[in-house]
Amino acid sequence: MLLGLSLAVAQPAMGQAPGVTENSFTAEVIEASRQKPVFVNLYAVWCGPCRPLFPVLDTVADEYSGRAKLVSVDVDENPRTVNAMLELLDEEEIKRPPNMQIPAVIAFRDGKPTGLMIGGQTKIEAVREFFAKNDGS
Numbered sequence: 146m147l148l149g150l151s152l153a154v155a156q157p158a159m160g161q162a163p164g165v166t167e168n169s170f171t172a173e174v175i176e177a178s179r180q181k182p183v184f185v186n187l188y189a190v191w192c193g194p195c196r197p198l199f200p201v202l203d204t205v206a207d208e209y210s211g212r213a214k215l216v217s218v219d220v221d222e223n224p225r226t227v228n229a230m231l232e233l234l235d236e237e238e239i240k241r242p243p244n245m246q247i248p249a250v251i252a253f254r255d256g257k258p259t260g261l262m263i264g265g266q267t268k269i270e271a272v273r274e275f276f277a278k279n280d281g282s
Contacts, residue, residue: 161203162186162217167226173216178253182280186217187227187249194265195248198272202250205272213280220247233258252279 165173165185174183186202188195206215220227230251234241237258245263252260252275260279266272 162215165216165218170226175256182213183253184215185251189220197267198248254281
């Protein structure tokens with residue numbers, strides 16, 4: 146029983162952003178981005194650099210409340226969704242490393258990806274700049 150409790154406590158907080166799966170990707174990202182920009186946080190539970198990015202993304206997303214949407218995708222749980230996003234990045238000729246790294250945030254607007262931020266960015270100004278560059282205003 147104690148082991149179960151310690152494992153539950155060991156799980157990192159994954160931020161406030163709702164999770165997107167293969168079943169909800171089209172509605173929650175592609176279609177939603179036709180109304181306002183959608184920022185997709187790609188992460189994994191085991192990813193150490195992903196953890197400090199969550200509160201930074203949550204803060205910036207709160208600043209964009211009503212003007213943009215933040216969602217998250219667990220890369221281990223949703224590999225087909227991740228592959229679909231990578232194909233969309235390639236179609237839009239958005240440069241990315243051959244072996245995609247996490248954490249990463251993909252911006253979508255008008256049903257298409259518009260930007261990519263890779264790495265455990267913890268400087269709020271850099272995340273604000275990425276949102277501003279991809280918010281369509």
